[in-house]
Amino acid sequence: MPELPEVETVRRGLIPALEGRRLLAVEVNRPNLRFAFPDRFSERLTGQRIERIDRRAKYLLLRLDGGETMIGHLGMSGRFSIEVDGAEAQPGDFVYAAPAKPKHDHVVFRAEGGVVVRYNDPRRFGYMDLFPTETEAGHPVLAALGPEPHGNDFSGPYLSTALAGRRTPIKAALLDQSIVAGLGNIYVCEALHRAGISPRRAAASIPGVRAERLATAVRAVIVEAIEAGGSSLKDFAATDGSLGYFQHRFRVYDRLGTPCPSDGCSGAIQRIVQSGRSTWFCSTCQR
DNA sequence: AGGGGGACCTGTGCGC
């Protein structure tokens, strides 16, 4: 499912269900997702109060009152759903849609107030770990991440410097989480189209004003997508079962053959493959 | 060292 806007949407959905609540039980239904769960995963979570839920790039960070943080990544198909146990549900409670196939409910979190949060992930590319919060800066998956695309550290000058000397296509560079953290295939395609830059162009050939334009496009597409609740492909739903609607604003992603939406452009959207992944773009206005 | 390709998984949609 998730790039940064979708993960942020999930975070916002989990907050009312979990923040301030203690975990009463955590069922782990298999030994691993993409990697093995850490030692005593369930035991270390049980009894902990979730003080806050943060996000870094595509990672969710659940801050526990015992001093550890649970980190989670949704991979390609991970999703959380929330239910409130019928007996404890109150009018107006966040009673949320159940996921499709229970056989892929790999982790079930039961919290105070009858809250049941299920992690469902058919492809199991997701990931969960626990670490002492004070060691966060050295955590292997977090240490090398670049700046958030809508944060103050991401700018035209930063991007220009980060891309210097890179022979790789700009499409691949923007997917590199150490350059900018949180973009995936959708938002890279969309940002390059907005910036009028070809996905095939060498990253190093985007200095100065073009880097400024690209950074602006990246920021804009991420901010708009967060505001829209992310993009819902297939049956993706946020934790509350609602759908993001940014997919209706896609200009190029999965739009092969449709007219280019750029003002005054007579091109049509094409699809190519780069590093084994689809890229959609307009070769008329993206140079 | 940077960059490309394959691997990890299951599900779905399409053409025949």
Next chain:
DNA sequence: TGCGCACAGGTCCCCC
């Protein structure tokens, strides 16, 4: 209807 293939929002590892 069934079958096989292509493809899917991510990232890690290996090899050049």
